[in-house]
Amino acid sequence: MEWRNGVYLEFEELNLIDLISERHVQLRSICEQLWNDRHDIYISNSEWFIMARIYKRNPTISQVTRQVDISRQATHKFIKSLESKGWVEITKAQNNKKEKCLKLTSLGESSYEKNALIKASLEQKIMDALGADQVALLKQLLQADWGTLNEA
Structure with missing residues (x-):
């Protein structure tokens, strides 16, 4: 990396x-690398993104698909x-036989929380570099x- 006056060229x-x-x-790549360096199970950024939509919720697959900017097929694959x-449990929705709900397993929740600690550590490094304010x-x-912004 080449820098001039504190700015990456x-x-x-x-x-x-x-x-x-x-x-x-850049930040997503660093987070992914830190996780993969410390754990045996590889998780992609897209999978983390999907897990964030499931964490502490019980959404349907179609709700998650609408929330992420990933194709429906790719979302299903992830x-x-x-x-x-x-890490994820898929169950039938109570009120709709076609819909399926998602829930993180206890392993999924604990892994998501471990990853949150990695992100908090990275945020602290950013604060150390830039200042908390x-x-x-x-x-x-x-x-x-x-x-x-859509009117732009």
Whole structure:
């Protein structure tokens, strides 16, 4: 990595959208690598993303599919993969015979929580580098109402 005045040169010319995207990809990659270095079971970023939609909830497969920006077929594949690893349980919905509900198993929940600790550690490293006030401001800006962006 080449830096100038505290700015990574590859990011210097990026607009806001691409800069957020690049940092997102970088952070997700670091989280995935940290998990895979410490555990025997490989979990992809897409699987973590799906698990986040299931954690402490009991959504249907179709609800999860609508919430993630992954094709329906790929979402089903990831859910089946999580089930085969023993992290997700698939059950029939009570009020609809066609629908199936998802729930993390105890192994899935504990793994999700271990991964949350990895992310918290990474967030602390970001705070150490940027300062707690800067990270708090960034979080506040990202959580703020940005108005109607679809009209752009």
